[in-house]
Amino acid sequence: xxxxxxxxxxxxxxxxxxxxxxxxxxxxxxxxxxxxxxxxxxxxxxxxxxxxxxxxxxxxxxxxxxxxxxxxxxxxxxxxxxxxxxxxxxxxxxxxxxxxxxxxxxxxxxxxxxxxxxxxxxxxxxxxxx
Amino acid sequence: xxxxxxxxxxxxxxxxxxxxxxxxxxxxxxxxxxxxxxxxxxxxxxxxxxxxxxxxxxxxxxxxxxxxxxxxxxxxxxxxxxxxxxxxxxxxxxxxxxxxxxxxxxxxxxxxxxxxxxxxxxxxxxxxxxxxxxxxxxxxxxxxxxxxxxxxxxxxxxxxxxxxxxxxxxxxxxxxxxxxxxxxxxxxxxxxxxxxxxxxxxxxxxxxxxxxxxxxxxxxxxxxxxxxxxxxxxxxxxxxxxxxxxxxxxxxxxxxxxxxxxxxxxxxxxxxxxxxxxxxxxxxxxxxxxxxxxxxxxxxxxxxxxxxxxxxxxxxxxxxxxxxxxxxxxxxxxxxxxxxxxxxxxxxxxxxxxxxxxxxxxxxxxxxxxxxxxxxxxxxxxxxxx
Numbered sequence: 424x425x426x427x428x429x430x431x432x433x434x435x436x437x438x439x440x441x442x443x444x445x446x447x448x449x450x451x452x453x454x455x456x457x458x459x460x461x462x463x464x465x466x467x468x469x470x471x472x473x474x475x476x477x478x479x480x481x482x483x484x485x486x487x488x489x490x491x492x493x494x495x496x497x498x499x500x501x502x503x504x505x506x507x508x509x510x511x512x513x514x515x516x517x518x519x520x521x522x523x524x525x526x527x528x529x530x531x532x533x534x535x536x537x538x539x540x541x542x543x544x545x546x547x548x549x550x551x552x553x
Numbered sequence: 554x555x556x557x558x559x560x561x562x563x564x565x566x567x568x569x570x571x572x573x574x575x576x577x578x579x580x581x582x583x584x585x586x587x588x589x590x591x592x593x594x595x596x597x598x599x600x601x602x603x604x605x606x607x608x609x610x611x612x613x614x615x616x617x618x619x620x621x622x623x624x625x626x627x628x629x630x631x632x633x634x635x636x637x638x639x640x641x642x643x644x645x646x647x648x649x650x651x652x653x654x655x656x657x658x659x660x661x662x663x664x665x666x667x668x669x670x671x672x673x674x675x676x677x678x679x680x681x682x683x684x685x686x687x688x689x690x691x692x693x694x695x696x697x698x699x700x701x702x703x704x705x706x707x708x709x710x711x712x713x714x715x716x717x718x719x720x721x722x723x724x725x726x727x728x729x730x731x732x733x734x735x736x737x738x739x740x741x742x743x744x745x746x747x748x749x750x751x752x753x754x755x756x757x758x759x760x761x762x763x764x765x766x767x768x769x770x771x772x773x774x775x776x777x778x779x780x781x782x783x784x785x786x787x788x789x790x791x792x793x794x795x796x797x798x799x800x801x802x803x804x805x806x807x808x809x810x811x812x813x814x815x816x817x818x819x820x821x822x823x824x825x826x827x828x829x830x831x832x833x834x835x836x837x838x839x840x841x842x843x844x845x846x847x848x849x850x851x852x853x854x855x856x857x858x859x860x861x862x863x864x865x866x867x868x869x870x871x872x873x874x875x876x877x878x879x880x881x882x883x884x885x886x887x888x889x890x891x892x893x894x895x896x897x898x899x900x901x902x903x904x905x906x907x908x909x910x911x912x913x914x915x916x917x918x919x920x921x922x923x924x925x926x927x928x929x930x931x932x933x934x935x936x937x938x939x
Contacts, residue, residue: 428742458696479608511611511614511700516710
């Protein structure tokens with residue numbers, strides 16, 4: 424039996440390391456469909472606040488829109504605080520108009536508190552496919 | 554002979570968990586162990602009362618990182634019973650798949666931890682490397698490698714497509730081979746046998762008296778598994794064996810886990826191959842419950858997990874009581890350490906597969922009256938025991 428483990432160890436000598444040299448080499452890949460950074464597409468959002476009601480981490484706050492939008496009669500939009508968010512995607516699931524844009528971005532460590540405010544507001548002009 | 558009290562924990566490299574074992578030794582021999590908990594209390598049961606049924610789902614998943622899907626399953630199946638909602642068969646199969654993947658990686662983790670504790674770091678690295686395959690599968694199915702969050706009242710949040718199914722089947726093949734290999738290492742390796750066999754023996758009658766659950770119980774020769782005794786999700790339709798052994802020592806507990814991990818691989822394969830057609834994602838989220846109470850139980854990787862949910866019909870639960878397997882396995886087994894060497898204490902403790910974040914929610918431990926003396930390692934080195 425000792426030989427069996429020895430064989431395993433010898434086989435590993437020729438193998439490249441299983442660990443990645445992160446962040447020097449950014450070769451980290453996630454599975455397709457990974458729950459990463461998400462934000463509301465304001466072209467679709469109707470301001471119903473269901474996502475804010477259901478958020479278990481209280482990470483979503485509804486803020487006033489800077490300009491009136493036709494479909495959004497209430498004039499509010501959700502802002503996700505990525506520092507609080509637990510990425511359960513309840514907001515994505517509960518949204519009646521499928522307004523959330525999901526990405527596989529997971530590198531969010533920063534020296535400022537990251538929110539989805541700016542990126543959400545940019546969807547008003549960009550058509551929501553940012 | 555002088556009796557020396559040695560605190561192991563709450564922060565200790567051998568334990569990996571914030572718990573304190575006050576070990577009283579006479580020479581090298583352990584004469585008394587008292588388990589001191591309370592370092593990881595977060596008030597989750599109160600938090601569940603303060604939040605809606607839907608939010609509670611995610612909070613219950615956060616009780617424990619390793620067994621988050623089983624916690625969600627227990628909560629969700631209890632609440633579904635209160636709401637009178639039946640999940641579709643396809644959703645049940647997907648839930649089962651996620652829970653079994655979780656069991657595989659949990660059992661591989663404790664095997665790795667055990668290898669590290671007995672000083673077998675190579676095996677630890679190898680096990681952790683291969684565990685990553687299972688974590689990837691979980692990420693593929695649910696969208697995250699740790700927190701599955703796939704449960705939803707009345708179904709699941711994500712369906713399984715053909716591409717993912719093929720990938721799962723091919724990865725499971727490799728995982729199965731690796732688990733078989735590690736099982737062989739644990740069965741035949743001289744060092745492991747020396748450290749684990751005949752250490753921390755719990756006899757059959759003792760195991761029943763102490764209300765031990767899970768693989769720890771099954772290693773003492775009692776075939777008790779919620780999956781077969783009280784089937785939930787899709788377990789009533791899936792053929793599987795309940796693994797048990799008669800030795801009752803630390804080694805038998807590890808062997809039961811390996812046997813179970815292999816069974817889990819076959820269950821996971823069955824769920825993927827026989828996945829029923831039909832919808833899995835609910836169209837609307839049920840939000841109102843009838844007044845009443847329900848007991849919901851599930852076989853977590855560490856044993857029987859039990860939720861008692863009380864509803865008075867409002868938007869929030871009235872009370873959610875959680876009883877986790879580690880609670881029984883850690884606190885009821887203080888006597889097992891007695892008579893063993895000091896170096897065996899972490900081995901026995903790890904063989905229960907303890908999960909402290911599960912255990913600690915509401916608990917009061919009465920300290921024995923009398924003077925307690927703590928001896929630092931430096932002082933201990935100077936003490937001449939004779």
